[in-house]
Amino acid sequence: MKYNKQPLIEVNNLTKKFGDFKAADNICFYIESGETFGFLGPNGAGKSSTINMLTGLSRITSGEYFVLGNDFEKNHKELKKIIGVVPDESNMYDELTGFENLFFTGSLYGIDKRTRADRAKQLLKKFNLSEVKNKLFRYYSKGMKRKLTIAAALMHQPKILFLDEPTTGIDIQSARDIRSLIKQLNYDGKTVFLTTHYIEEAERLCERIAFIVNGQIVKIDKTNKLLIDENKGKTIEFVVDKVTPGIEKQIKEQFNVKLVNIKSKSYVVIESEDFTTIFPYIEFFNKLKINVLEAKVLKLSLEDVFVRMTGIESNFLKTEKGESTHD
Ligand SMILES: Nc1ncnc2c1ncn2[C@@H]1O[C@H](COP(=O)(O)OP(=O)(O)OP(=O)(O)O)[C@@H](O)[C@H]1O
Numbered sequence: 100m101k102y103n104k105q106p107l108i109e110v111n112n113l114t115k116k117f118g119d120f121k122a123a124d125n126i127c128f129y130i131e132s133g134e135t136f137g138f139l140g141p142n143g144a145g146k147s148s149t150i151n152m153l154t155g156l157s158r159i160t161s162g163e164y165f166v167l168g169n170d171f172e173k174n175h176k177e178l179k180k181i182i183g184v185v186p187d188e189s190n191m192y193d194e195l196t197g198f199e200n201l202f203f204t205g206s207l208y209g210i211d212k213r214t215r216a217d218r219a220k221q222l223l224k225k226f227n228l229s230e231v232k233n234k235l236f237r238y239y240s241k242g243m244k245r246k247l248t249i250a251a252a253l254m255h256q257p258k259i260l261f262l263d264e265p266t267t268g269i270d271i272q273s274a275r276d277i278r279s280l281i282k283q284l285n286y287d288g289k290t291v292f293l294t295t296h297y298i299e300e301a302e303r304l305c306e307r308i309a310f311i312v313n314g315q316i317v318k319i320d321k322t323n324k325l326l327i328d329e330n331k332g333k334t335i336e337f338v339v340d341k342v343t344p345g346i347e348k349q350i351k352e353q354f355n356v357k358l359v360n361i362k363s364k365s366y367v368v369i370e371s372e373d374f375t376t377i378f379p380y381i382e383f384f385n386k387l388k389i390n391v392l393e394a395k396v397l398k399l400s401l402e403d404v405f406v407r408m409t410g411i412e413s414n415f416l417k418t419e420k421g422e423s424t425h426d
Pocket of ligand 1: 117121122140141142143144145146147148149296
């Protein structure tokens, strides 16, 4: 595997089997310090199965997993100190207050009382929970619960934070708050691994993304590179006043195009590798006495790229109903 410096995380051929079924199938990737890396895939793709192995919540069936070059399985007691885990179901105690939960979590890592209390206060402030610090966890809203669970995962100041679907099932405002907190944590130097089935969330937060489908990584790259590479060929949409018979063949004869799609009597869509300007096309249409009413060069979104790579319909990867991820 190619990387610039020693990766914080390195995974080779990681596999999780349930009976004969492979929930994670020969997964390979690395994460460098300071990155936000995302696993994007629909429900049942194998995201939780993978993150559970990476965080020691479930056993690895086969493959290798290194944290800072050390075998995780052989040194998991030591290496668990480097990682922070935010599971999809909260692991906090209902009968403790927010503060007590953080204070208790700190004790599990052997942090002295004073440091624990200081860190708990700082995290409650950072996560905007100071006002509810003495309220029992059971009375927290879902968004507050998720925030406190993230805060708890940071009590021992891990190098990397693993988040499993951090914004699923919570209200819009809390989801927004959590996304900005993740951004802030990464800005402050924390390495982040997150799983999500929201394309916009992956695009917004992750520098690199792995598309995971049926337990396998089908594509892995920098987010901006995924977009640039896939947008090399251009798609141009023409709105015309009519289409004439045989126009598809004529366009293909005249221009170096990969695809011509006559969507209706007024839409002609062309995909070209070497497109530079629309003028030759307009001239061509004019010669056929077709008026071009509008011409648009379309850009692929990450959603289009995902659908292209995986063949999976994008409505499996939408934000929750009515939710906008725009901060
Ligand atoms: N304990 C288990 N026993 C048997 N099959 C399992 C078990 N856990 C997960 N699976 C199966 O493994 C596949 C991957 O599940 P996983 O939970 O890893 O997917 P996911 O991408 O996290 O999906 P979601 O977003 O729904 O949580 C699914 O088909 C699931 O039914």
